[in-house]
Amino acid sequence: MSKPGQFRADLPELARHLLLNGPHRIQKTSRRVRVILNQAYIVDTTNAIHVWEHVGYPQYYVRMSELQNCSWKDKETVYSAGDSPVAAAHVVEVTVPGQNGAKDLVTDRVLRFSDEELNGALKGLVRLEFGSMDQWLEEETPIYVHPKDPFKRIDILPSSRLVEVKVAGRSVAKTSFAVHLLETGLPTRYYLPLASVDQSVLRKSELVTKCPYKGDAEYYHIVVNGEEHKDLVWYYRNPTHESAGIAGLLCFYNEKVDIFLDGQLLERPVTFFS
Numbered sequence: 001m002s003k004p005g006q007f008r009a010d011l012p013e014l015a016r017h018l019l020l021n022g023p024h025r026i027q028k029t030s031r032r033v034r035v036i037l038n039q040a041y042i043v044d045t046t047n048a049i050h051v052w053e054h055v056g057y058p059q060y061y062v063r064m065s066e067l068q069n070c071s072w073k074d075k076e077t078v079y080s081a082g083d084s085p086v087a088a089a090h091v092v093e094v095t096v097p098g099q100n101g102a103k104d105l106v107t108d109r110v111l112r113f114s115d116e117e118l119n120g121a122l123k124g125l126v127r128l129e130f131g132s133m134d135q136w137l138e139e140e141t142p143i144y145v146h147p148k149d150p151f152k153r154i155d156i157l158p159s160s161r162l163v164e165v166k167v168a169g170r171s172v173a174k175t176s177f178a179v180h181l182l183e184t185g186l187p188t189r190y191y192l193p194l195a196s197v198d199q200s201v202l203r204k205s206e207l208v209t210k211c212p213y214k215g216d217a218e219y220y221h222i223v224v225n226g227e228e229h230k231d232l233v234w235y236y237r238n239p240t241h242e243s244a245g246i247a248g249l250l251c252f253y254n255e256k257v258d259i260f261l262d263g264q265l266l267e268r269p270v271t272f273f274s
Contacts, residue, residue: 008131011111014053015078015089018113018122024052026121029150033060035128036135038096038105040069042128049125050150057149060136061125064112070096075108089113092126107132145212154213155182156245163190164260165197165252167232168224173197179246183213187269190259191249197233207231214243220250232256 027050035043045066050058076091092110109132115124130136136143157180165173175196181189205219220233235250236243252259259266 011091011109012076012078015111018053019080019088023121024055026051031138034137035133037107037133039099039102040096042067042070042094042096044068050147057146059127059130060147061127063124064115064126067126070094072110087114143212145210148212152184152213154243156243157182161262163192166258166260167222167229168227170224172201172222172224173252179249181246187254189251189254191246191251194248194250197250203228205231213240214246215239229256
């Protein structure tokens with residue numbers, strides 16, 4: 001099954017999963033949430049709902065009545081579990097008229113849960129696929145990748161503790177000034193000044209990844225003893241405001257290198273997140 005919440009997820013499959021198992025968590029938010037599609041606000045609400053389709057992070061759901069500046073029609077029906085004839089959810093086709101000579105835009109990346117036949121937390125809610133919209137705003141601030149988890153926190157702490165990084169037994173970075181980034185549910189990341197890293201081992205990578213909490217990450221490969229370790233280091237050239245303290249600093253994957261903190265080798269974590 002497609003991972004619940006995944007971009008381009010199989011929407012009928014996702015609906016059946018949620019109907020059968022329920023969301024992991026659901027909570028109202030007081031934030032003003034706006035959705036832009038085809039140069040129009042199709043949602044502008046202070047009644048959005050965080051729905052955790054899986055444990056990782058939430059999506060925004062809204063009431064069907066919150067849709068504006070567009071028209072919609074049901075495209076595909078998803079029935080309740082088993083042989084039940086109850087129409088519990090629908091894949092919806094939304095049309096947003098073009099403005100100032102632009103063409104109309106049609107998307108079917110929308111899922112609505114029945115307001116008439118369905119009971120439970122998702123009754124009457126609609127899911128607009130995050131990545132299929134042009135832009136999402138929380139209050140006046142654009143958000144990217146996926147909605148931020150209100151229960152997730154990032155602490156950025158400058159530290160004078162000695163950090164050394166070894167790759168394949170070779171020391172490639174050492175500094176008594178690093179920034180420790182502590183993010184809920186993830187291992188501590190150690191961000192180091194560029195000057196503390198052996199420049200001879202760095203090779204620019206073309207990889208760019210996106211984080212809703214930190215921004216766009218660029219990468220380096222590391223070459224040691226003729227062997228290239230791909231995308232082992234990342235950095236944020238222009239991080240988000242909340243993560244400004246790591247701008248331009250380099251971070252090694254704890255999972256793939258040996259990191260010594262105050263001379264003590266740290267255990268490698270088993271997760272693979274940036």
